[in-house]
Amino acid sequence: MPIERFLGRVALLTGATQGIGLATARRLAQEGCKVVLSSRKQENVDEAIETLNKEGLQVSGLVGNQRVREDRKKLLEYTCEKYGGIDCVFMSAGVSPHQGSLLTFGVPVAYSYIFYQGSTLDPLVFQVTSP
Structure with a gap:
């Protein structure tokens, strides 16, 4: 018998075409779960x-660059129009402006950029999903 603990839920995943993002979408x-x-x-x-x-x-x-606010908004709107809402968002996109080892630019820089991305997405989620 298949596991259906996410039956009827809607998940939006960025950076979901390879690696951890794709594995999460698959699971x-x-x-x-309805997956975008x-x-x-x-x-x-x-x-x-x-x-x-x-x-x-x-x-x-849907194609979109998570560094571009309008692309993030379009993705949220697409998901809400297609499925009537969003239950969870997984931000798997590698959006750090720095490349290479964490030792090169430091963990605080990496985390601050990830936090920034999350904090700019939150208001959009509420704006797009609110009645």
Whole structure:
């Protein structure tokens, strides 16, 4: 018997076309969640959707750059229009402006940028999902 602990829930995932993001999208969909995934490149979104659909999982997606406020808003609106709301958001996109080892630029810099991304998404979530 399949596990359906997320049946009827809606999840929005950024950076969800590879790695941890894709694995999270897969698992949520396997457990009954309606999944919307996002990435910066359309071909990555299309490939991830095709891969998951071939596994019998129903997911949809939209291209978007999480560094661009309008793209984040568009993704939230798309998800709400398609599924009537959002239950959870997973920000898996690698959005740090720094590349390389944490030892090069330091953990506080990495965390501050991730915190910034989350704090700019929160108001949009409330704005888009409120009646």
